[in-house]
Amino acid sequence: MKTIPILPLQASLPAHALAPAPAAAQPTAVTRRLQIRVLRFNPAHPEVAPHWQSYEIDDAAGMTLFIALSEIREKLDPSLQFDFVCRAGICGSCALLVNGRPALACRTLTQNLDATFTLAPLPVFELIGDLSVNTGKWMRGMSERLQTWVHQQEAERDLRRLEERMEPELAEKIYELDRCIECGCCVAACGTARMREDFVGAVGMNKLARFRLDPRDTRDDDDFYEVVGDDDGVFGCMSLLGCHDVCPKQLPLQTQIAFLRRKMVAMGWR
The missing domain is CATH 3.10.20.30 (Beta-grasp domain)
Known part of the structure:
Protein backbone atom coordinates (compact mmCIF):
# COMPACT_ATOMS: atom_id res chain seq x y z
CA MET A 1 0.00 0.00 0.00
CA LYS A 2 1.42 3.36 -1.03
CA THR A 3 1.86 5.89 1.81
CA ILE A 4 0.97 9.55 1.09
CA PRO A 5 3.26 11.92 3.03
CA ILE A 6 1.53 14.56 5.18
CA LEU A 7 3.16 17.96 4.83
CA PRO A 8 3.30 20.45 7.73
CA LEU A 9 0.53 23.07 7.60
CA GLN A 10 2.91 25.97 7.13
CA ALA A 11 4.36 24.27 4.10
CA SER A 12 1.03 23.62 2.45
CA LEU A 13 0.48 27.26 1.45
CA PRO A 14 2.88 30.01 0.47
CA ALA A 15 3.60 32.60 3.15
CA HIS A 16 1.83 35.42 1.30
CA ALA A 17 -1.37 33.39 1.20
CA LEU A 18 -1.48 33.18 5.00
CA ALA A 19 -1.04 36.93 5.52
CA PRO A 20 -4.24 38.83 6.39
CA ALA A 21 -5.81 40.67 3.51
CA PRO A 22 -5.36 44.43 3.65
CA ALA A 23 -8.38 46.26 5.04
CA ALA A 24 -10.56 47.93 2.47
CA ALA A 25 -10.16 51.68 2.38
CA GLN A 26 -12.97 53.36 4.33
CA PRO A 27 -14.46 56.57 2.93
CA THR A 28 -13.49 59.58 5.00
CA ALA A 29 -16.50 61.12 6.75
CA VAL A 30 -16.99 64.79 5.94
CA THR A 31 -17.42 66.87 9.10
CA ARG A 32 -20.36 69.24 8.82
CA ASN A 134 -33.87 86.85 34.02
CA THR A 135 -36.65 84.27 34.11
CA GLY A 136 -36.30 83.97 37.89
CA LYS A 137 -37.45 87.54 38.48
CA TRP A 138 -40.56 87.04 36.35
CA MET A 139 -41.40 83.66 37.92
CA ARG A 140 -40.98 85.00 41.44
CA GLY A 141 -43.28 87.95 40.75
CA MET A 142 -45.90 85.66 39.21
CA SER A 143 -45.76 83.24 42.15
CA GLU A 144 -46.18 86.05 44.68
CA ARG A 145 -49.19 87.46 42.81
CA LEU A 146 -50.89 84.08 42.52
CA GLN A 147 -49.78 82.91 45.98
CA THR A 148 -48.61 79.56 44.67
CA TRP A 149 -48.27 77.70 47.92
CA VAL A 150 -50.57 75.52 50.04
CA HIS A 151 -52.97 77.69 52.08
CA GLN A 152 -54.38 76.24 55.29
CA GLN A 153 -56.83 78.02 57.56
CA GLU A 154 -56.11 76.92 61.10
CA ALA A 155 -56.71 78.77 64.33
CA GLU A 156 -53.66 77.14 65.82
CA ARG A 157 -50.92 75.02 64.31
CA ASP A 158 -50.77 71.44 65.53
CA LEU A 159 -47.20 70.33 64.92
CA ARG A 160 -48.00 66.77 66.00
CA ARG A 161 -50.83 66.27 63.55
CA LEU A 162 -50.23 63.65 60.88
CA GLU A 163 -50.84 64.55 57.26
CA GLU A 164 -53.98 63.05 55.79
CA ARG A 165 -53.57 60.21 53.34
CA MET A 166 -53.89 61.14 49.67
CA GLU A 167 -55.13 58.73 47.03
CA PRO A 168 -52.30 57.66 44.68
CA GLU A 169 -54.30 58.68 41.60
CA LEU A 170 -54.70 62.23 42.91
CA ALA A 171 -51.07 62.39 44.01
CA GLU A 172 -50.01 61.42 40.48
CA LYS A 173 -52.16 64.18 38.96
CA ILE A 174 -50.60 66.76 41.28
CA TYR A 175 -47.10 65.44 40.60
CA GLU A 176 -47.70 65.67 36.85
CA LEU A 177 -48.36 69.41 37.16
CA ASP A 178 -45.47 69.84 39.59
CA ARG A 179 -43.00 68.75 36.89
CA CYS A 180 -42.91 72.32 35.55
CA ILE A 181 -39.30 73.57 35.53
CA GLU A 182 -40.18 77.25 34.99
CA CYS A 183 -38.03 77.44 31.87
CA GLY A 184 -40.18 80.20 30.37
CA CYS A 185 -40.72 78.50 26.99
CA CYS A 186 -44.51 78.67 27.35
CA VAL A 187 -44.38 82.37 28.21
CA ALA A 188 -42.10 83.15 25.26
CA ALA A 189 -44.44 81.31 22.89
CA CYS A 190 -47.56 83.08 24.20
CA GLY A 191 -49.13 85.82 22.08
CA THR A 192 -51.00 87.30 25.04
CA ALA A 193 -47.82 87.53 27.14
CA ARG A 194 -46.27 89.63 24.37
CA MET A 195 -49.17 92.11 24.58
CA ARG A 196 -50.11 92.06 28.28
CA GLU A 197 -47.24 92.65 30.68
CA ASP A 198 -49.12 91.26 33.70
CA PHE A 199 -50.48 88.12 32.02
CA VAL A 200 -49.66 85.11 34.22
CA GLY A 201 -49.17 82.75 31.29
CA ALA A 202 -49.64 79.01 31.09
CA VAL A 203 -47.05 78.48 33.81
CA GLY A 204 -49.13 80.52 36.27
CA MET A 205 -52.40 78.81 35.39
CA ASN A 206 -50.75 75.40 35.59
CA LYS A 207 -49.57 76.22 39.11
CA LEU A 208 -53.01 77.36 40.23
CA ALA A 209 -54.61 74.25 38.74
CA ARG A 210 -52.16 72.20 40.76
CA PHE A 211 -53.24 73.85 44.05
CA ARG A 212 -56.89 73.67 43.00
CA LEU A 213 -56.47 69.88 42.93
CA ASP A 214 -54.59 69.69 46.24
CA PRO A 215 -56.98 68.76 49.10
CA ARG A 216 -54.55 70.27 51.62
CA ASP A 217 -55.20 73.74 50.18
CA THR A 218 -58.26 75.22 51.90
CA ARG A 219 -58.89 77.95 49.32
CA ASP A 220 -62.16 77.76 47.39
CA ASP A 221 -63.00 78.87 43.85
CA ASP A 222 -63.89 82.35 45.09
CA ASP A 223 -60.32 82.76 46.30
CA PHE A 224 -58.87 81.49 43.02
CA TYR A 225 -61.20 83.77 41.05
CA GLU A 226 -59.79 86.79 42.88
CA VAL A 227 -56.27 86.12 41.62
CA VAL A 228 -56.84 84.65 38.15
CA GLY A 229 -60.42 85.49 37.06
CA ASP A 230 -59.57 88.42 34.78
CA ASP A 231 -57.83 89.29 31.50
CA ASP A 232 -54.42 88.85 33.10
CA GLY A 233 -55.48 85.31 34.03
CA VAL A 234 -57.65 82.65 32.42
CA PHE A 235 -59.79 85.10 30.42
CA GLY A 236 -56.76 86.62 28.72
CA CYS A 237 -55.77 83.33 27.10
CA MET A 238 -56.54 83.36 23.36
CA SER A 239 -56.24 79.55 23.07
CA LEU A 240 -53.47 79.75 20.46
CA LEU A 241 -51.79 76.88 22.35
CA GLY A 242 -48.25 77.95 21.54
CA CYS A 243 -47.46 77.11 25.16
CA HIS A 244 -48.73 73.55 24.71
CA ASP A 245 -46.63 73.05 21.56
CA VAL A 246 -43.26 74.08 23.01
CA CYS A 247 -43.35 72.76 26.60
CA PRO A 248 -40.17 70.65 26.96
CA LYS A 249 -41.83 68.57 29.68
CA GLN A 250 -44.97 68.01 27.59
CA LEU A 251 -47.23 69.12 30.42
CA PRO A 252 -51.00 69.04 29.75
CA LEU A 253 -51.22 72.84 29.64
CA GLN A 254 -54.20 72.91 27.28
CA THR A 255 -56.19 70.66 29.62
CA GLN A 256 -55.31 72.64 32.75
CA ILE A 257 -56.12 76.02 31.23
CA ALA A 258 -59.51 74.69 30.09
CA PHE A 259 -60.14 73.15 33.53
CA LEU A 260 -59.35 76.38 35.35
CA ARG A 261 -61.36 78.48 32.91
CA ARG A 262 -64.47 76.33 33.39
CA LYS A 263 -64.21 76.74 37.16
CA MET A 264 -63.73 80.51 36.91
CA VAL A 265 -66.60 80.93 34.42
CA ALA A 266 -68.89 79.14 36.86
CA MET A 267 -67.84 81.55 39.60
CA GLY A 268 -68.32 84.59 37.35
CA TRP A 269 -71.92 83.61 36.49
CA ARG A 270 -73.01 83.29 40.10
Whole structure:
Protein backbone atom coordinates (compact mmCIF):
# COMPACT_ATOMS: atom_id res chain seq x y z
CA MET A 1 0.00 0.00 0.00
CA LYS A 2 1.42 3.36 -1.03
CA THR A 3 1.86 5.89 1.81
CA ILE A 4 0.97 9.55 1.09
CA PRO A 5 3.26 11.92 3.03
CA ILE A 6 1.53 14.56 5.18
CA LEU A 7 3.16 17.96 4.83
CA PRO A 8 3.30 20.45 7.73
CA LEU A 9 0.53 23.07 7.60
CA GLN A 10 2.91 25.97 7.13
CA ALA A 11 4.36 24.27 4.10
CA SER A 12 1.03 23.62 2.45
CA LEU A 13 0.48 27.26 1.45
CA PRO A 14 2.88 30.01 0.47
CA ALA A 15 3.60 32.60 3.15
CA HIS A 16 1.83 35.42 1.30
CA ALA A 17 -1.37 33.39 1.20
CA LEU A 18 -1.48 33.18 5.00
CA ALA A 19 -1.04 36.93 5.52
CA PRO A 20 -4.24 38.83 6.39
CA ALA A 21 -5.81 40.67 3.51
CA PRO A 22 -5.36 44.43 3.65
CA ALA A 23 -8.38 46.26 5.04
CA ALA A 24 -10.56 47.93 2.47
CA ALA A 25 -10.16 51.68 2.38
CA GLN A 26 -12.97 53.36 4.33
CA PRO A 27 -14.46 56.57 2.93
CA THR A 28 -13.49 59.58 5.00
CA ALA A 29 -16.50 61.12 6.75
CA VAL A 30 -16.99 64.79 5.94
CA THR A 31 -17.42 66.87 9.10
CA ARG A 32 -20.36 69.24 8.82
CA ARG A 33 -19.54 72.87 9.43
CA LEU A 34 -22.11 74.74 11.52
CA GLN A 35 -22.82 78.43 11.11
CA ILE A 36 -24.54 79.74 14.23
CA ARG A 37 -26.01 83.24 14.10
CA VAL A 38 -26.50 84.72 17.58
CA LEU A 39 -28.46 87.87 18.38
CA ARG A 40 -26.08 89.97 20.48
CA PHE A 41 -26.98 92.85 22.78
CA ASN A 42 -25.85 93.96 26.22
CA PRO A 43 -28.20 96.40 28.00
CA ALA A 44 -25.22 97.59 30.03
CA HIS A 45 -23.79 99.00 26.77
CA PRO A 46 -26.79 100.52 24.96
CA GLU A 47 -24.51 102.40 22.60
CA VAL A 48 -23.96 99.09 20.76
CA ALA A 49 -27.16 98.29 18.89
CA PRO A 50 -28.57 94.74 18.78
CA HIS A 51 -26.92 92.83 15.96
CA TRP A 52 -26.41 89.33 14.58
CA GLN A 53 -22.99 87.73 14.93
CA SER A 54 -22.00 84.51 13.17
CA TYR A 55 -19.78 81.76 14.53
CA GLU A 56 -18.53 78.65 12.73
CA ILE A 57 -17.68 75.38 14.47
CA ASP A 58 -17.49 71.72 13.49
CA ASP A 59 -20.52 69.57 14.21
CA ALA A 60 -20.04 66.41 16.25
CA ALA A 61 -22.07 63.35 17.16
CA GLY A 62 -24.29 64.03 20.15
CA MET A 63 -23.54 67.76 20.17
CA THR A 64 -26.20 69.87 21.88
CA LEU A 65 -26.64 73.61 21.59
CA PHE A 66 -25.21 73.91 25.09
CA ILE A 67 -22.03 72.13 23.96
CA ALA A 68 -21.87 74.29 20.84
CA LEU A 69 -22.26 77.52 22.84
CA SER A 70 -19.66 76.37 25.35
CA GLU A 71 -17.21 75.69 22.52
CA ILE A 72 -17.86 79.13 21.05
CA ARG A 73 -17.27 80.82 24.40
CA GLU A 74 -14.16 78.74 25.13
CA LYS A 75 -12.47 78.96 21.74
CA LEU A 76 -13.94 81.88 19.80
CA ASP A 77 -15.63 84.53 21.95
CA PRO A 78 -15.40 84.56 25.77
CA SER A 79 -17.78 87.54 25.89
CA LEU A 80 -20.80 85.50 24.74
CA GLN A 81 -23.47 85.33 27.46
CA PHE A 82 -25.88 82.43 27.93
CA ASP A 83 -27.41 80.57 30.87
CA PHE A 84 -27.01 77.00 32.07
CA VAL A 85 -26.98 75.00 35.31
CA CYS A 86 -27.94 71.32 35.19
CA ARG A 87 -27.26 70.48 31.51
CA ALA A 88 -29.89 67.73 31.82
CA GLY A 89 -33.23 69.39 31.05
CA ILE A 90 -34.12 69.75 34.72
CA CYS A 91 -33.46 73.37 35.73
CA GLY A 92 -34.82 75.18 32.66
CA SER A 93 -32.08 77.82 32.76
CA CYS A 94 -30.82 77.35 29.20
CA ALA A 95 -34.07 78.13 27.36
CA LEU A 96 -33.67 80.29 24.24
CA LEU A 97 -35.12 80.80 20.77
CA VAL A 98 -33.86 78.35 18.15
CA ASN A 99 -34.88 79.62 14.72
CA GLY A 100 -37.58 81.61 16.53
CA ARG A 101 -38.95 78.64 18.52
CA PRO A 102 -38.45 78.33 22.31
CA ALA A 103 -36.37 75.30 23.32
CA LEU A 104 -33.80 74.10 25.86
CA ALA A 105 -30.20 74.37 24.68
CA CYS A 106 -29.16 71.26 26.61
CA ARG A 107 -31.85 69.10 24.99
CA THR A 108 -31.56 70.33 21.39
CA LEU A 109 -29.18 68.33 19.17
CA THR A 110 -27.38 70.19 16.40
CA GLN A 111 -27.82 67.15 14.13
CA ASN A 112 -31.54 67.90 14.08
CA LEU A 113 -30.94 71.43 12.77
CA ASP A 114 -29.78 72.78 9.45
CA ALA A 115 -26.12 73.69 9.12
CA THR A 116 -27.08 77.36 9.52
CA PHE A 117 -29.45 78.40 12.29
CA THR A 118 -30.20 81.34 14.58
CA LEU A 119 -30.23 81.70 18.36
CA ALA A 120 -31.91 84.55 20.23
CA PRO A 121 -32.95 85.27 23.83
CA LEU A 122 -36.45 84.51 25.08
CA PRO A 123 -38.80 87.50 24.71
CA VAL A 124 -40.98 88.88 27.55
CA PHE A 125 -38.28 88.39 30.20
CA GLU A 126 -35.73 91.00 31.30
CA LEU A 127 -32.61 90.75 29.13
CA ILE A 128 -29.31 90.37 30.97
CA GLY A 129 -27.16 90.10 27.86
CA ASP A 130 -27.05 88.16 24.57
CA LEU A 131 -28.92 84.88 25.26
CA SER A 132 -29.18 85.37 29.03
CA VAL A 133 -32.53 86.49 30.48
CA ASN A 134 -33.87 86.85 34.02
CA THR A 135 -36.65 84.27 34.11
CA GLY A 136 -36.30 83.97 37.89
CA LYS A 137 -37.45 87.54 38.48
CA TRP A 138 -40.56 87.04 36.35
CA MET A 139 -41.40 83.66 37.92
CA ARG A 140 -40.98 85.00 41.44
CA GLY A 141 -43.28 87.95 40.75
CA MET A 142 -45.90 85.66 39.21
CA SER A 143 -45.76 83.24 42.15
CA GLU A 144 -46.18 86.05 44.68
CA ARG A 145 -49.19 87.46 42.81
CA LEU A 146 -50.89 84.08 42.52
CA GLN A 147 -49.78 82.91 45.98
CA THR A 148 -48.61 79.56 44.67
CA TRP A 149 -48.27 77.70 47.92
CA VAL A 150 -50.57 75.52 50.04
CA HIS A 151 -52.97 77.69 52.08
CA GLN A 152 -54.38 76.24 55.29
CA GLN A 153 -56.83 78.02 57.56
CA GLU A 154 -56.11 76.92 61.10
CA ALA A 155 -56.71 78.77 64.33
CA GLU A 156 -53.66 77.14 65.82
CA ARG A 157 -50.92 75.02 64.31
CA ASP A 158 -50.77 71.44 65.53
CA LEU A 159 -47.20 70.33 64.92
CA ARG A 160 -48.00 66.77 66.00
CA ARG A 161 -50.83 66.27 63.55
CA LEU A 162 -50.23 63.65 60.88
CA GLU A 163 -50.84 64.55 57.26
CA GLU A 164 -53.98 63.05 55.79
CA ARG A 165 -53.57 60.21 53.34
CA MET A 166 -53.89 61.14 49.67
CA GLU A 167 -55.13 58.73 47.03
CA PRO A 168 -52.30 57.66 44.68
CA GLU A 169 -54.30 58.68 41.60
CA LEU A 170 -54.70 62.23 42.91
CA ALA A 171 -51.07 62.39 44.01
CA GLU A 172 -50.01 61.42 40.48
CA LYS A 173 -52.16 64.18 38.96
CA ILE A 174 -50.60 66.76 41.28
CA TYR A 175 -47.10 65.44 40.60
CA GLU A 176 -47.70 65.67 36.85
CA LEU A 177 -48.36 69.41 37.16
CA ASP A 178 -45.47 69.84 39.59
CA ARG A 179 -43.00 68.75 36.89
CA CYS A 180 -42.91 72.32 35.55
CA ILE A 181 -39.30 73.57 35.53
CA GLU A 182 -40.18 77.25 34.99
CA CYS A 183 -38.03 77.44 31.87
CA GLY A 184 -40.18 80.20 30.37
CA CYS A 185 -40.72 78.50 26.99
CA CYS A 186 -44.51 78.67 27.35
CA VAL A 187 -44.38 82.37 28.21
CA ALA A 188 -42.10 83.15 25.26
CA ALA A 189 -44.44 81.31 22.89
CA CYS A 190 -47.56 83.08 24.20
CA GLY A 191 -49.13 85.82 22.08
CA THR A 192 -51.00 87.30 25.04
CA ALA A 193 -47.82 87.53 27.14
CA ARG A 194 -46.27 89.63 24.37
CA MET A 195 -49.17 92.11 24.58
CA ARG A 196 -50.11 92.06 28.28
CA GLU A 197 -47.24 92.65 30.68
CA ASP A 198 -49.12 91.26 33.70
CA PHE A 199 -50.48 88.12 32.02
CA VAL A 200 -49.66 85.11 34.22
CA GLY A 201 -49.17 82.75 31.29
CA ALA A 202 -49.64 79.01 31.09
CA VAL A 203 -47.05 78.48 33.81
CA GLY A 204 -49.13 80.52 36.27
CA MET A 205 -52.40 78.81 35.39
CA ASN A 206 -50.75 75.40 35.59
CA LYS A 207 -49.57 76.22 39.11
CA LEU A 208 -53.01 77.36 40.23
CA ALA A 209 -54.61 74.25 38.74
CA ARG A 210 -52.16 72.20 40.76
CA PHE A 211 -53.24 73.85 44.05
CA ARG A 212 -56.89 73.67 43.00
CA LEU A 213 -56.47 69.88 42.93
CA ASP A 214 -54.59 69.69 46.24
CA PRO A 215 -56.98 68.76 49.10
CA ARG A 216 -54.55 70.27 51.62
CA ASP A 217 -55.20 73.74 50.18
CA THR A 218 -58.26 75.22 51.90
CA ARG A 219 -58.89 77.95 49.32
CA ASP A 220 -62.16 77.76 47.39
CA ASP A 221 -63.00 78.87 43.85
CA ASP A 222 -63.89 82.35 45.09
CA ASP A 223 -60.32 82.76 46.30
CA PHE A 224 -58.87 81.49 43.02
CA TYR A 225 -61.20 83.77 41.05
CA GLU A 226 -59.79 86.79 42.88
CA VAL A 227 -56.27 86.12 41.62
CA VAL A 228 -56.84 84.65 38.15
CA GLY A 229 -60.42 85.49 37.06
CA ASP A 230 -59.57 88.42 34.78
CA ASP A 231 -57.83 89.29 31.50
CA ASP A 232 -54.42 88.85 33.10
CA GLY A 233 -55.48 85.31 34.03
CA VAL A 234 -57.65 82.65 32.42
CA PHE A 235 -59.79 85.10 30.42
CA GLY A 236 -56.76 86.62 28.72
CA CYS A 237 -55.77 83.33 27.10
CA MET A 238 -56.54 83.36 23.36
CA SER A 239 -56.24 79.55 23.07
CA LEU A 240 -53.47 79.75 20.46
CA LEU A 241 -51.79 76.88 22.35
CA GLY A 242 -48.25 77.95 21.54
CA CYS A 243 -47.46 77.11 25.16
CA HIS A 244 -48.73 73.55 24.71
CA ASP A 245 -46.63 73.05 21.56
CA VAL A 246 -43.26 74.08 23.01
CA CYS A 247 -43.35 72.76 26.60
CA PRO A 248 -40.17 70.65 26.96
CA LYS A 249 -41.83 68.57 29.68
CA GLN A 250 -44.97 68.01 27.59
CA LEU A 251 -47.23 69.12 30.42
CA PRO A 252 -51.00 69.04 29.75
CA LEU A 253 -51.22 72.84 29.64
CA GLN A 254 -54.20 72.91 27.28
CA THR A 255 -56.19 70.66 29.62
CA GLN A 256 -55.31 72.64 32.75
CA ILE A 257 -56.12 76.02 31.23
CA ALA A 258 -59.51 74.69 30.09
CA PHE A 259 -60.14 73.15 33.53
CA LEU A 260 -59.35 76.38 35.35
CA ARG A 261 -61.36 78.48 32.91
CA ARG A 262 -64.47 76.33 33.39
CA LYS A 263 -64.21 76.74 37.16
CA MET A 264 -63.73 80.51 36.91
CA VAL A 265 -66.60 80.93 34.42
CA ALA A 266 -68.89 79.14 36.86
CA MET A 267 -67.84 81.55 39.60
CA GLY A 268 -68.32 84.59 37.35
CA TRP A 269 -71.92 83.61 36.49
CA ARG A 270 -73.01 83.29 40.10
